Amino acid sequence: MSAAIDRYVKENEVRFLEELKDFLRIPSISTLPENNEATHRAADFVVDHLVAAGLENVELIETERHPLVYADWLHAPGKPTVLCYGHFDVQPPDPLELWESPPFEPAERNGNLYARGSADDKGQVFSHIKAMEAIKAIYGRVPVNVKFLIEGEEEVGGLSVAEYVAANPERLKADVALVSDTEMYEPGMPTLNIGLRGLVYMEIESRGPMRDLHSGLYGGAAPNAVFGLIELLSKAKDANGHIQIPGIYDDVEPPSAEEKESWNHLPFDEDEYLKTEVGSTELTGEPGYSVFERTWARPTFEVHGIAGGFTGAGAKTVIPAKATAKVSIRLVPRQDPQKVVRAVRQWVHENSPRGIQCEVRVLSAGPGLMVNPDHPAIRVAAKAFSDIFGKPTVFTRSGGSIPIVGDFATHLGIPTILMGFGLPDDGLHSPNEKYNIRNYYDGIRTLAHFFEEYGHAS
Numbered sequence: 001m002s003a004a005i006d007r008y009v010k011e012n013e014v015r016f017l018e019e020l021k022d023f024l025r026i027p028s029i030s031t032l033p034e035n036n037e038a039t040h041r042a043a044d045f046v047v048d049h050l051v052a053a054g055l056e057n058v059e060l061i062e063t064e065r066h067p068l069v070y071a072d073w074l075h076a077p078g079k080p081t082v083l084c085y086g087h088f089d090v091q092p093p094d095p096l097e098l099w100e101s102p103p104f105e106p107a108e109r110n111g112n113l114y115a116r117g118s119a120d121d122k123g124q125v126f127s128h129i130k131a132m133e134a135i136k137a138i139y140g141r142v143p144v145n146v147k148f149l150i151e152g153e154e155e156v157g158g159l160s161v162a163e164y165v166a167a168n169p170e171r172l173k174a175d176v177a178l179v180s181d182t183e184m185y186e187p188g189m190p191t192l193n194i195g196l197r198g199l200v201y202m203e204i205e206s207r208g209p210m211r212d213l214h215s216g217l218y219g220g221a222a223p224n225a226v227f228g229l230i231e232l233l234s235k236a237k238d239a240n241g242h243i244q245i246p247g248i249y250d251d252v253e254p255p256s257a258e259e260k261e262s263w264n265h266l267p268f269d270e271d272e273y274l275k276t277e278v279g280s281t282e283l284t285g286e287p288g289y290s291v292f293e294r295t296w297a298r299p300t301f302e303v304h305g306i307a308g309g310f311t312g313a314g315a316k317t318v319i320p321a322k323a324t325a326k327v328s329i330r331l332v333p334r335q336d337p338q339k340v341v342r343a344v345r346q347w348v349h350e351n352s353p354r355g356i357q358c359e360v361r362v363l364s365a366g367p368g369l370m371v372n373p374d375h376p377a378i379r380v381a382a383k384a385f386s387d388i389f390g391k392p393t394v395f396t397r398s399g400g401s402i403p404i405v406g407d408f409a410t411h412l413g414i415p416t417i418l419m420g421f422g423l424p425d426d427g428l429h430s431p432n433e434k435y436n437i438r439n440y441y442d443g444i445r446t447l448a449h450f451f452e453e454y455g456h457a458s
Contacts, residue, residue: 005449008134020126027116028090040067043088046069053130054132055148056073063160065152065156068152069148082145084147084177084179085178096431098432100114100432112435118435119435121154131448149165149172151404158404161404169411175414178417180419182422184422185424186423189389192385192417194371195297195398196369196398198365198368198369199403200340201326201328202341204359207358208321210321224320225356230306232352232356245343246347251339255293255397263292296399299331304326306323308323330399333369335367366406388445
C-alpha cells in the first residue's frame with residue numbers, strides 16, 4: 001500500500017470516525033413505516049458523502065419503498081470495473097433494555113463502536129466510500145473503474161434493488177462486485193468468504209374457528225389455531241435437527257474433501273464457541289456433521305417468532321382463531337428456492353392438524369452460491385487483505401445470506417468478492433451491536449489497497 005494513502009487515513013481517523021457516528025445516529029430501520037423518513041435521510045447522507053469523495057453521476061433512485069443510491073467513476077480506460085454494494089438500512093434495536101448505551105447514540109468502549117448498524121452494514125459500506133475519498137485525494141483519479149449501488153431494503157428482503165439489477169444490467173455492467181457485509185474468521189485474520197447459504201423466508205398462518213372462542217364453553221371441541229401451528233411446526237424437524245420435509249435434501253451437495261480439510265486447519269474451539277458466541281448449555285444440530293458443516297454447508301429450518309392469542313397481562317381464556325409463525329429455511333448452493341417452496345407448501349397441506357387451515361406466504365427467496373477462489377480479482381483481494389493485516393488470507397463460507405450476490409451472478413454474470421471486516425462477536429441483529437474501530441480504519445486501507453492492486457494487475 002502506498003505510504004501516501006496510509007498517511008491520509010491516519011491523518012483523518014478522527015474525522016472518519018465522527019462521520020461514521022453521524023451515519024449511525026440515523027435510525028434507518030427499514031421494516032418500520034414510522035422510520036421511513038429516517039431511512040430516506042440515510043440515503044441522503046450516502047449521496048452527500050459519495051459526492052464529497054469525488055464520485056460522479058451520484059443519483060438517489062426512488063422506489064416503491066426505500067431509495068437506492070447509485071454513483072460511478074469511469075475514467076480508467078482498459079481497466080476493470082468494480083461494482084461496490086452495501087446497505088444503509090438496519091434492523092430494529094429491540095429489546096432496548098438490553099443495550100448498555102442507546103442504539104442510535106454511538107458509544108466507544110474497549111476499542112469498539114457500539115450502535116445499531118455499526119457492523120451491519122453502515123461501518124463497512126462507509127469504508128468503501130472513505131477508501132474512494134483517500135484515493136481521489138492522493139492521486140486525483142482511481143486506478144480502476146468504479147460503480148456504487150447502495151440500498152435501503154437489505155434487512156427486509158432487498159426487493160427494490162433486485163428489481164433494479166434485473167432491469168439495468170448495462171448500467172451496472174462490471175467485471176466483479178465487491179461487498180463488505182461479512183466477518184473475519186477471528187481478530188487479525190484476513191478472511192474472504194467464498195460461499196453463502198440462500199434463504200427462503202416465510203409466514204405460516206393457521207386458522208381454526210371463525211373467531212376467538214371462550215375456552216370453557218368450547219374447549220375440547222373447537223380447534224386451537226396456536227396449538228395447531230405449534231403441532232405443525234414440531235413436525236418440521238426431529239430432535240437432531242434433521243428437516244422432515246420431503247425433498248429438502250435432494251440437491252444438497254456436500255463440501256469437497258479438500259474444503260473440509262481446509263476447515264480443519266482453522267483455529268476453532270467448540271467449547272469456546274459455545275460459551276462466547278452461542279451462550280447456551282450445549283450445541284444442537286445433525287449428528288455426524290461438524291459445526292462448520294452444520295452452519296455453512298447444511299440446510300436449516302428455524303422458527304423466528306410466533307404470534308397469536310392473548311399475551312397481555314392477566315388472564316383471558318380464549319381459544320385463538322388465528323396464529324402466525326415467521327420461519328425460514330437456509331439453503332446451500334445448488335438448492336432451488338422455488339423447489340423448496342413447493343415442497344414446504346405440499347408438506348404444510350399434508351400435515352396441517354385436523355380443523356386447522358394453514359397458508360404459506362413467501363416473503364423472500366434467494367439461492368445459496370459459491371465463488372471461485374481462483375478468480376483474478378479474488379486473488380488480488382486476498383493479497384491486499386494479507387498485505388494490510390500481515391497474515392495469510394483464509395477462505396471460508398458463511399451460514400448467512402446476501403441475496404444481492406445471487407442477483408449479480410444471475411443478471412450481470414459476475415462473481416462477488418466478499419471482503420468483510422466484522423468480527424464473530426459483533427452481535428449483528430442483537431443488542432449492543434459493535435464494530436471494531438481499528439478494523440474500520442484498516443478496512444479503509446485494505447479497500448484502497450485492493451483498488452490500487454487490481455488496477456496495476458490488469
